[in-house]
Structure formats: C-alpha cells, structure tokens
Amino acid sequence: MTEIITGLKLSEGIGFGSIFISKRADIDISEREIDAAHINEEISAYKESIQQAHIQLRILRENVGEHLDEDSAAIFDAHIMMLDDPGFNEQIINNINSLNNAEKAIQLAGQVYITKFESLDSEYMKARALDVKDICMRLIANVQGTELTDLTRVDEPVVVVADELTPSASAQLDSKYVKGIITATGGVTSHSAIIARSLNIPAISGVPDILSKVNHGDDIIVDGFTGDIVLSPTEIEMAAYSEKSKAQDEREEKLKDFIGKETATLDGINISLYANIKGPEDINDVTSNDAEGVGLYRTEFLYMNRMNLPSEDEQFEAYKTVLSSTDDKPVIIRTLDIGGDKELSYLNLPKESNPFLGERSIRFLLKNEEIFKTQLRALVRASEHGNLKVMFPMVTTIDEFNRAKALLVEEKEKYEAEIGKELDNIAVGIMVETPSAAIISDQLAKHVDFFSIGSNDLIQYTMAADRLNDQVSDLYQPYHPSVLGLIKKVIDSGRNNNKWVGICGEMACDYKSIALLIGFGIDELSVNPKNILAIREHIAKIKKTDMEHLSEQVLLADSAEDVLYLIEEHLNLT
Numbered sequence: 170m171t172e173i174i175t176g177l178k179l180s181e182g183i184g185f186g187s188i189f190i191s192k193r194a195d196i197d198i199s200e201r202e203i204d205a206a207h208i209n210e211e212i213s214a215y216k217e218s219i220q221q222a223h224i225q226l227r228i229l230r231e232n233v234g235e236h237l238d239e240d241s242a243a244i245f246d247a248h249i250m251m252l253d254d255p256g257f258n259e260q261i262i263n264n265i266n267s268l269n270n271a272e273k274a275i276q277l278a279g280q281v282y283i284t285k286f287e288s289l290d291s292e293y294m295k296a297r298a299l300d301v302k303d304i305c306m307r308l309i310a311n312v313q314g315t316e317l318t319d320l321t322r323v324d325e326p327v328v329v330v331a332d333e334l335t336p337s338a339s340a341q342l343d344s345k346y347v348k349g350i351i352t353a354t355g356g357v358t359s360h361s362a363i364i365a366r367s368l369n370i371p372a373i374s375g376v377p378d379i380l381s382k383v384n385h386g387d388d389i390i391v392d393g394f395t396g397d398i399v400l401s402p403t404e405i406e407m408a409a410y411s412e413k414s415k416a417q418d419e420r421e422e423k424l425k426d427f428i429g430k431e432t433a434t435l436d437g438i439n440i441s442l443y444a445n446i447k448g449p450e451d452i453n454d455v456t457s458n459d460a461e462g463v464g465l466y467r468t469e470f471l472y473m474n475r476m477n478l479p480s481e482d483e484q485f486e487a488y489k490t491v492l493s494s495t496d497d498k499p500v501i502i503r504t505l506d507i508g509g510d511k512e513l514s515y516l517n518l519p520k521e522s523n524p525f526l527g528e529r530s531i532r533f534l535l536k537n538e539e540i541f542k543t544q545l546r547a548l549v550r551a552s553e554h555g556n557l558k559v560m561f562p563m564v565t566t567i568d569e570f571n572r573a574k575a576l577l578v579e580e581k582e583k584y585e586a587e588i589g590k591e592l593d594n595i596a597v598g599i600m601v602e603t604p605s606a607a608i609i610s611d612q613l614a615k616h617v618d619f620f621s622i623g624s625n626d627l628i629q630y631t632m633a634a635d636r637l638n639d640q641v642s643d644l645y646q647p648y649h650p651s652v653l654g655l656i657k658k659v660i661d662s663g664r665n666n667n668k669w670v671g672i673c674g675e676m677a678c679d680y681k682s683i684a685l686l687i688g689f690g691i692d693e694l695s696v697n698p699k700n701i702l703a704i705r706e707h708i709a710k711i712k713k714t715d716m717e718h719l720s721e722q723v724l725l726a727d728s729a730e731d732v733l734y735l736i737e738e739h740l741n742l743t
C-alpha cells in the first residue's frame with residue numbers, strides 16, 4: 170500500500186528509483202589492550218593510518234572532482250586539514266599512551282570534538298560533527314585494515330536511503346544513477362545537502378524512522394519540492410510525478426531564454442540582479458544563471474568547519490578566485506559576520522545570554538582588530554583581481570562605520586606602500602540590518618558608498634522576534650508596515666544622497682515583496698543564484714508605476730495581512 174511521508178526539503182527536484190539502503194560501516198572498536206612495551210607500535214599504526222588517510226582523501230578528492238563541481242570536492246581539503254591539526258593529533262597520541270589502544274584513542278578524541286560541535290546552537294556547526302565522525306571512521310578503519318562502504322558500486326537508478334550520509338559517502342554519489350537521497354537526520358547546511366544540491370539530486374531528511382519503513386529494492390518517489398516521499402507508489406502516482414517532473418524540466422528550459430537579457434520592469438526600469446554566495450564553490454551557479462554580480466559574499470563560511478582562523482593567504486585565494494571568475498562584475502564581499510547563531514568554537518568566546526544582541530559582526534571585528542585587519546588586508550590584495558566592494562555587517566552607529574572604514578584605508582595604504590603603486594578605489598558600504606541604521610540612514614548615507622538591506626536581521630530586530638525561534642515565528646513579519654516603513658526610509662535616504670540601495674535578505678527572493686521593493690525604488694536585489702532567471706522573468710512582468718501606487722498604500726496599512734492583501738490585489742493574485 171502506498172504511504173506518503175513528509176520530511177525536510179534539502180534539495181529540489183523529483184526522483185524515481187529503487188531503494189538502495191546504505192548502512193553506515195559502523196566499525197567495531199576492538200577491546201584489545203596493548204601492553205605498555207608495544208605502545209610505540211600502536212603509535213606507529215596510528216601514524217600510518219594518517220598517511221593512508223591523506224592518500225585516500227586525495228584520491229577521493231580527485232575522483233569526485235570529475236563529477237562534482239571542484240569546490241564541493243574541496244570539502245575533503247577540510248578533512249585533510251583536520252588530519253594535520255596538531256591539537257587533534259596530540260590528543261590522540263596522549264590517548265594512546267593512557268588507553269594502550271589506537272582505535273579507542275581515535276574514537277575518544279573524535280568524541281570530544283563531536284560533542285562540542287553537537288552542543289552548538291548553529292545547525293551549520295552541528296553538521297560539522299559528521300565530518301569528525303567521518304574522519305575518525307576512516308582512521309579507525311585504516312588502523313584495522315578494513316574498508317569503508319563504497320557507493321560507487323551503484324549502477325542502476327536508485328534512491329539512496331540512509332541514517333545519515335557522511336561527506337565522503339555523499340561525494341561518491343553519481344547523479345547518473347543516484348536519483349534521490351533520503352536520510353533520517355541532517356540539516357540544510359549539512360555537507361550531504363550541499364553536495365546533493367550541487368549535483369541536482371533531490372534530497373529529503375528529517376525522517377527518523379525511514380530505515381524501518383523501507384525495503385532494499387522497492388520502488389520509491391522523492392519530491393524535493395514538497396518534502397514528500399512516496400513509498401510503494403501506484404502506476405497512477407508514478408505517472409502524476411513524471412508529469413510534474415517533466416513540467417519542471419520544461420520550465421527550467423524556458424527560463425534559459427532569460428540568459429543574457431537585462432533585468433528590467435515592463436516600463437523599462439533597470440534593476441541590478443546579483444547573487445548571494447558562500448564562497449568560490451558557488452561561482453558556477455553565479456555564471457550559469459547569469460547573475461549580474463555578487464551582492465553578498467558571506468565570508469563567515471571560510472572561518473567555519475575548521476579548527477583555527479583562516480590565514481591571510483587562504484582568504485586572499487578565496488576572494489581572488491571569486492573576483493577573477495566574475496568578469497569584472499561587481500563583487501560585494503561582506504566582512505566576517507560572526508556571533509548570533511554563527512559561532513566559531515575555536516575562539517572559545519564567552520557564552521552570551523542574548524547572542525543576537527551581543528558582540529556580533531562589526532562589534533566583534535572592532536574588538537578583535539587583528540582578526541579584522543587580516544581579513545581587510547586579504548581583501549585589499551584581492552581587489553587587484555576584480556571589481557571589489559566591501560560591506561560591513563550589522564552597523565548601528567556612524568562611528569562603527571568610520572572606525573571600520575579607517576582600518577580598511579589603513580590596510581590599503583600599507584599595502585600600496587609595500588607594492589609601490591596605488592590601487593583603485595574600493596567602494597565601501599554597510600548592511601542595513603538594525604532599526605538604528607535605518608532610522609539614521611540619511612546621516613549614514615553621507616559616509617557610505619552604498620546600502621544593502623539585510624532584511625533577515627532587520628525584521629527580527631524591528632519586530633523583536635528572534636529569527637530562529639519557532640515560538641515567535643508568527644511575529645517575524647516581512648510585510649509588517651513597520652519593517653516596510655524602515656526599508657522605504659533607507660531607499661529614500663540613498664536616493665536623496667545619490668547612493669544606490671540594494672537588498673540581500675530573503676525578501677529579495679519573494680515575488681510579492683519584489684513588487685513592493687520595486688515600487689519603493691530599490692536599485693539592486695541579491696538572491697540565491699538558482700532563483701535569478703525566474704526573478705528576471707517576474708520583474709519583466711511588473712510595471713514600476715503601478716507598484717509606486719501600491720507602495721504608498723502599504724505604508725498606511727494596519728497590519729501585515731492588510732499589506733499582503735494589497736499586494737495580491739495589485740499583482741492580480743486575488
């Protein structure tokens with residue numbers, strides 16, 4: 170009998186296939202105790218396992234690089250880095266000395282990191298625990314001389330079902346055969362989700378009992394648009410999902426007509442349509458979807474998933490890669506936005522009771538000048554390779570902006586003195602994410618080169634509703650007249666001072682708010698690169714003059730519901 174289960178959507182698309190159950194190679198740790206005289210042999214076995222892991226990971230990286238984009242394959246660089254981490258190695262050697270067993274020693278050292286990652290609030294950091302498990306399993310298998318399971322042997326259309334997929338298992342997935350992935354656990358920012366998206370394999374997680382509900386070889390359908398999993402589908406269901414999948418393919422094909430076109434409203438007003446990225450791994454999406462620039466490069470991802478701060482050179486390489494692969498299009502790089510839900514465990518910062526109202530973003534950077542200067546210097550060096558603009562996150566006062574900009578200027582002048590030539594000017598702007606910045610935007614506009622509205626945060630701070638707290642999610646209202654009033658104020662302040670204004674929060678991706686933002690006079694939208702063409706199509710149907718009328722009305726509305734009704738009426742959706 171058909172059964173439909175709904176899970177968490179990780180990667181869009183519809184996939185059909187027979188179930189391939191992938192049980193993790195759970196490795197039994199041997200209880201053997203080596204007598205003290207042989208400890209050195211145990212240490213050598215451990216060291217040997219590290220060497221082997223290096224080779225395995227390099228081969229894996231090269232192999233997966235052939236069917237994954239190069240930057241997803243770079244996940245293995247993070248694993249290699251962990252193998253080289255002196256703290257991790259020292260811990261394992263100490264454990265071998267006290268436990269007399271290399272396998273147990275690796276397991277124990279890994280557990281410390283796993284527990285630490287799992288205790289963090291950020292879903293992204295929680296997902297890193299799986300990377301540590303993956304590395305430890307590899308090392309233990311090497312000590313034992315056993316092999317980890319291999320997904321490369323799949324050679325027919327399957328939907329892989331697993332408790333969780335380690336990053337190295339995910340990287341073996343071949344989209345030619347793997348038509349879907351279902352996991353019991355794993356969040357949107359887990360590596361398996363990132364890889365599934367980069368391979369365009371539909372994926373769903375958050376189905377804790379999935380393994381007990383399926384049989385190896387049975388038919389299954391995965392709908393990554395809705396999160397639905399159809400067990401034992403009937404012929405009729407198969408046909409309906411095939412139709413849906415075909416319609417989606419056709420729509421994607423049609424959207425390609427918008428490649429190379431300007432983004433303009435029906436009445437000819439140009440809007441810059443840029444992409445949000447996490448790093449060089451997203452550049453393929455930026456170019457294949459014809460983004461007109463990068464409106465938000467969230468650099469914090471470069472600082473995460475590792476045990477220490479990235480060096481200046483490492484940052485320089487990442488920024489340079491992005492700048493030099495975007496054909497001189499604008500690339501707006503945001504300086505480190507850490508704090509709130511994004512923690513860097515290796516900095517061991519004191520716990521805050523209200524992290525979103527604490528030492529976040531620019532506040533952290535101004536108090537930790539060395540970390541800030543390293544990033545600024547890497548940015549200055551990278552500016553020689555493209556059209557760089559720098560943006561500071563979460564500014565609340567003019568003083569913060571001026572201090573941050575002074576540090577950037579200082580680093581630029583130092584570097585210019587070193588290389589003996591002057592670099593081009595670097596435009597410097599801010600994210601408007603706090604009501605304070607929005608309210609004084611007219612004064613701020615005299616100092617900055619541009620504004621980019623961070624609506625994700627601006628909504629939470631305006632409505633005093635934590636963006637991650639389900640209990641108050643009903644108050645997290647993008648269409649609330651108070652939020653819209655602040656957005657309009659920022660856009661007006663930009664216009665009155667000849668500074669352009671963009672938006673890079675999720676509102677920039679929402680069709681209804683896009684209409685409104687155009688009515689308000691927004692100059693730029695920065696969105697997930699995969700949405701670029703559909704948004705270009707949507708904007709081409711909007712008349713700015715109609716939306717100007719709408720934007721006057723919404724500011725006088727009583728509630729978010731009333732605003733929504735007005736927008737739907739104007740877009741003829743009612």
Ligand code: PEP
Nearest residue numbers: 602623624625626673674
């Ligand atoms: C925002 O706050 O809207 C934004 C784009 O920044 P982040 O989501 O990274 O906080």
Ligand code: MG
Nearest residue numbers: 602623625626
């Ligand atoms: Mg933000």
